[in-house]
Amino acid sequence: MSFSVTEPAKGTKWIAGFLVISYACITLVPLLWIIATGFKSPADSIAYPPVVLFEPSVEGYVNLFTERTRATPEMLEAAGPADTWYDEIVRERGTIISGPSRYGERFLNSVIIGFGSTLLCMILGTMAAYAFSRFKVPLKDDLLFFILSTRMMPPIAVAIPIFLMFRNLGLNDTHLGMILLYTAVNLSLSVWLLKGFIDEIPIEYEEAALIDGYTRFQAFYKVVLPQAATGIASTAIFCLIFAWNEYAFAVLLTSGTAQTAPPFIPTIIGVSGKDWPAVAAGATIFLVPVMVFTILLRKHLLRGITFGAVRK
Amino acid sequence: MPLSPMDTAAAKTPVGMAKRIRGLSDRTIAWIFVAPTIFLLLAVNIFPLIWTIRLSFTNFRVNRPNKDVDWVGLSNYKRILSDPDVWNTMQATAHFLIWTIALQVLIGFALAFLINKKFRGNDMWTTIIVFPMMLSPAVVGNFWTFLYQPQIGLFNYVVAFFTGADPASFSMIGDVHLAPWAIVIADTWMWTPFVMLICLAGLRSIPDSIYEAAECDRASKWRQFWTLTIPMALPFLMLAVLFRGIENFKMFDLVVQLTGGGPGNTTTLTSIDLKREAFEKWRTGYSSAYAVILFVTVFGLASIYVKALNKVKER
Numbered sequence: 001m002s003f004s005v006t007e008p009a010k011g012t013k014w015i016a017g018f019l020v021i022s023y024a025c026i027t028l029v030p031l032l033w034i035i036a037t038g039f040k041s042p043a044d045s046i047a048y049p050p051v052v053l054f055e056p057s058v059e060g061y062v063n064l065f066t067e068r069t070r071a072t073p074e075m076l077e078a079a080g081p082a083d084t085w086y087d088e089i090v091r092e093r094g095t096i097i098s099g100p101s102r103y104g105e106r107f108l109n110s111v112i113i114g115f116g117s118t119l120l121c122m123i124l125g126t127m128a129a130y131a132f133s134r135f136k137v138p139l140k141d142d143l144l145f146f147i148l149s150t151r152m153m154p155p156i157a158v159a160i161p162i163f164l165m166f167r168n169l170g171l172n173d174t175h176l177g178m179i180l181l182y183t184a185v186n187l188s189l190s191v192w193l194l195k196g197f198i199d200e201i202p203i204e205y206e207e208a209a210l211i212d213g214y215t216r217f218q219a220f221y222k223v224v225l226p227q228a229a230t231g232i233a234s235t236a237i238f239c240l241i242f243a244w245n246e247y248a249f250a251v252l253l254t255s256g257t258a259q260t261a262p263p264f265i266p267t268i269i270g271v272s273g274k275d276w277p278a279v280a281a282g283a284t285i286f287l288v289p290v291m292v293f294t295i296l297l298r299k300h301l302l303r304g305i306t307f308g309a310v311r312k
Numbered sequence: 313m314p315l316s317p318m319d320t321a322a323a324k325t326p327v328g329m330a331k332r333i334r335g336l337s338d339r340t341i342a343w344i345f346v347a348p349t350i351f352l353l354l355a356v357n358i359f360p361l362i363w364t365i366r367l368s369f370t371n372f373r374v375n376r377p378n379k380d381v382d383w384v385g386l387s388n389y390k391r392i393l394s395d396p397d398v399w400n401t402m403q404a405t406a407h408f409l410i411w412t413i414a415l416q417v418l419i420g421f422a423l424a425f426l427i428n429k430k431f432r433g434n435d436m437w438t439t440i441i442v443f444p445m446m447l448s449p450a451v452v453g454n455f456w457t458f459l460y461q462p463q464i465g466l467f468n469y470v471v472a473f474f475t476g477a478d479p480a481s482f483s484m485i486g487d488v489h490l491a492p493w494a495i496v497i498a499d500t501w502m503w504t505p506f507v508m509l510i511c512l513a514g515l516r517s518i519p520d521s522i523y524e525a526a527e528c529d530r531a532s533k534w535r536q537f538w539t540l541t542i543p544m545a546l547p548f549l550m551l552a553v554l555f556r557g558i559e560n561f562k563m564f565d566l567v568v569q570l571t572g573g574g575p576g577n578t579t580t581l582t583s584i585d586l587k588r589e590a591f592e593k594w595r596t597g598y599s600s601a602y603a604v605i606l607f608v609t610v611f612g613l614a615s616i617y618v619k620a621l622n623k624v625k626e627r
Contacts, residue, residue, distance in 0.1 A: 007430075008429045008430065012429055013429050013430065013431040013432075014431070016426040016427070016429035016431050017426075017429075017431030017432070017433070017434070019426050020423060020426045020427055020431070020434070020437050020441075021437055023419075023423060023441065024437045024440045024441050027440075027441055027443075027444060027501060027504075027505075028440065028443070029466070030444075030452075030455070030456070030459060030466075030501065031443060031444065031447075033455075033459065033466055034452075034455050037458070046464045047464070048463055048464050048469075048479075049469055050464065050466050050469050124348050124349045124352065125349065127344075127345040127346075127348070127349070128345055128346050128348075128349035128350075130345060131341070131342040131343075131345035131346045132346070135338050135339070135341070135342035135345075136339075136342070137342050137343075137346055143346070143350065146353070147349070147353060149611070150353055150357040150358075152558055152607075152610055152611060152614060153357065153361070153562075153607055153610075154561070154562040154564070154582075154583050154586070154603070154606055154607070154610070155562070155564065155583075156564060156583045156586045156587050156590065156603070157364065157586065157603035157604075157606055157607055158356075158357065158360040158361060158364065158603075159587075159590070159591075160360075160364060160367070160374075160590050160596060160599060160600060160603065161359070161360035161361075161363035161364050161367070162356065162360050163374075163591075164363070164374065165359075165360065165363075180352070180356065181356060183352065184352050184353055184355075184356035184357060185356075187349055187352065187353060188353075191349060216336070216338065216341050217341075241446060244448065245446075245447065245448035245449065245450075245451075247448065247449065247450035247564070247565035247569075248564045248565055248583075248587075251450075252587075252591060261451075262448045262450040262451055262565075263450065265450075265451050265454065266450065266451070266454035266569055276458055279454070279455070279458075280455065280458075283451050283452075283454075283455055286448065286451055287447050287448065287451065287452075290446050290447055290448075291443055291446070291447075293446070294439065294442060294443060294446045295439060298435070298438075298439045298442075301442060301509060302509045302510065302512075302513050305445075305506055305509065305510075305555075306510060306551065306555065309551060310510060310513045310548065310551065
């Protein structure tokens with residue numbers, strides 16, 4: 001084994017590992033608590049002292065997807081025996097299901113708007129990034145800085161005219177409006193990141209393709225796009241996560257048909273007061289996909305969060 | 313020569329059009345590729361910004377569309393800058409900014425330093441630490457109010473467990489003295505990994521040979537840390553501060569869900585105050601001027617900072 005002065009000693013590694021793992025465990029507690037609360041019964045969720053070991057219950061999930069009303073014993077009697085397992089859980093609490101909740105719709109809105117804006121953003125972003133990377137665009141640096149600077153504006157600051165503009169165009173509270181808005185918000189990220197990824201592809205490949213008789217367009221989608229696939233995929237996941245998590249525009253510009261999950265989840269309440277297991281269940285379903293994406297993205301995280309300013 | 317799929321596809325294109333596409337110059341293609349992006353950004357960013365600036369000189373109110381709109385000159389700006397409430401908001405924002413950045417840089421750098429010791433499994437733990445940062449601040453912020461509940465909240469329970477205080481005796485988000493710290497704690501939990509990742513990149517960019525040379529010169533570890541590690545990681549640290557500074561100056565989602573700006577106005581950050589003026593009191597002209605002031609502040613501070621950052625990089 002070769003000896004290196006820069007390789008930390010074994011003891012140092014142990015201490016460093018211990019400290020980092022301790023921090024990781026502490027930082028995970030709130031997240032694990034969300035997931036755990038989703039599987040608690042309402043009584044367990046507000047017990048003192050907080051319970052760590054509990055009998056799992058899916059009541060939170062049932063409450064998340066249903067609207068319920070309080071029922072008198074006579075009403076319960078009249079309704080007959082419960083048809084389904086979830087009906088039974090609800091009736092044990094002296095309530096009956098009055099219909100599905102809005103959570104499903106709101107989640108679907110998040111999916112539609114998230115994927116719609118990501119797709120549009122990737123199409124526009126890849127094209128612009130390719131042009132910035134390969135061609136002499138007049139005022140290139142100014143345009144790139146302009147694209148970046150749009151990210152510095154507080155969303156609330158441009159929300160007023162966007163609100164007015166959307167109202168005049170009939171885009172308020174529509175999927176299309178939100179898709180366009182999130183596309184614009186994410187374009188700065190996608191152009192900057194993709195330009196970095198395309199810059200890394202040797203220009204010789206394209207030159208060879210051009211000599212072989214490919215047109216610019218063919219060279220773009222037969223040579224550059226496949227080479228940039230990893231970069232495009234990770235940029236797309238970043239755009240998706242940002243659109244997925246966005247709250248300020250969503251709460252100001254949507255109220256009904258196009259409302260996404262982030263403004264909706266905090267408003268979930270039960271029959272009597274705040275229903276924390278249902279909120280936690282809604283949060284879990286909403287957050288876990290992002291955690292999975294984070295694991296997929298781990299190699300490119302740094303690049304994504306710094307707009308490509310820092311590359312490993 | 314066998315036909316490639318591309319040629320078969322190309323053969324189907326009408327000759328006229330194919331000629332036209334093939335004939336496009338690079339310059340034209342560049343414009344076709346860039347134009348949609350620029351157009352969309354102009355429509356959704358620059359046009360609204362200009363509109364905001366215009367509105368800031370009027371007394372327009374969205375909820376009274378039939379009222380005459382008067383040109384009021386600079387009076388909106390004068391009212392904002394002389395309003396003690398606005399200055400309180402700025403103070404709350406400054407408190408939030410300074411403490412979150414200080415804590416995040418300290419903890420984030422320490423973590424990066426430890427992870428850079430390359431213990432086994434450091435990659436996996438780095439990914440786990442990053443989780444909070446990727447999640448929806450509004451959803452997570454909403455759940456933090458549950459953790460902060462007096463008596464039943466996990467946070468209060470843990471603090472009570474270690475200090476012996478009664479968990480029902482304090483309310484992190486209901487107390488005027490504690491609320492500003494409640495948002496600092498939640499934000500630090502969420503965004504420390506961001507600083508950590510950037511610092512880690514900084515530390516990993518320092519070549520081993522420099523340390524080897526220092527070792528030959530018998531420089532102590534302590535000295536190596538202050539004269540090599542810190543100066544070489546400094547541009548990265550400053551970049552992290554820049555990103556966090558801009559983001560936290562705009563902070564809205566996490567805090568609005570956590571405290572809603574309360575109790576009183578103790579955690580009313582500028583974005584929350586602006587949202588109230590614009591979308592609850594509907595003082596459109598006034599809040600437009602407010603927005604312009606905020607934008608100029610961020611932009612101004614960021615430009616000065618970037619100049620400083622570039623100087624550090626040049627050294």
